[in-house]
Amino acid sequence: MGGLGAAMVILFAFVAASMLVSAVGVVAFRRPIYNALALVANMLGLAVLFLLLNAQFLFVAQIIVYTGAVMVLFVFIIALLNPRADIRLQRPGAEWGFGIVFGVVFAALLLIILSTRALPGKPGPYTPEAIDAAGNVQTIGRALYTTFLFPVEVASVLLLVAAVGAVYLARRRIH
Numbered sequence: 001m002g003g004l005g006a007a008m009v010i011l012f013a014f015v016a017a018s019m020l021v022s023a024v025g026v027v028a029f030r031r032p033i034y035n036a037l038a039l040v041a042n043m044l045g046l047a048v049l050f051l052l053l054n055a056q057f058l059f060v061a062q063i064i065v066y067t068g069a070v071m072v073l074f075v076f077i078i079a080l081l082n083p084r085a086d087i088r089l090q091r092p093g094a095e096w097g098f099g100i101v102f103g104v105v106f107a108a109l110l111l112i113i114l115s116t117r118a119l120p121g122k123p124g125p126y127t128p129e130a131i132d133a134a135g136n137v138q139t140i141g142r143a144l145y146t147t148f149l150f151p152v153e154v155a156s157v158l159l160l161v162a163a164v165g166a167v168y169l170a171r172r173r174i175h
Contacts, residue, residue, distance in 0.1 A: 012052055019045035027099070032078045036071065043067040054128075057137045 022045065025038030047062035131139045144152050 008052060012049070015045050015048045015052070019049075033075065036074045036078055040067055040071045040075070043071060055136065057140055 019042050022038045022041040026035050026042060029035050029038060043062060043066050047059050047067065050056075050059040050062055126139060126143070134142070
């Protein structure tokens, strides 16, 4: 492994460890604003992982759309709805127990799948060579607007319905 490969592995390990810490922070902090900020840190880590995987478009989209827009909106909503910083969420112990049990079961299943190395499925048409030949953004655009056109349009209609419903509920509360 060359110097660049070793640096990539070290960077990946650092980003993965920071994402684990921020993921624990998402569920462990008692103040909602800290939960949202930990989620922002986790999404930034995910963007860096996209960059390490040579997916520059997803890196930029992750930062602009999710980290930049959605999470900033969440932070502002939490700050507006909860202006008193001393309000804390209560954390009963039962949820922690269920979370630990499900986490252990999930980790065990993941280890079983990874240890067999017999993941089902066959390679698809989007190999790294095909993506490099066509271009990263072009490949994503072609896939979204040909193969996955129907799911993309269904998601856009659902988002539109959710936005109209939120405006309707907000107007009804004002009047």
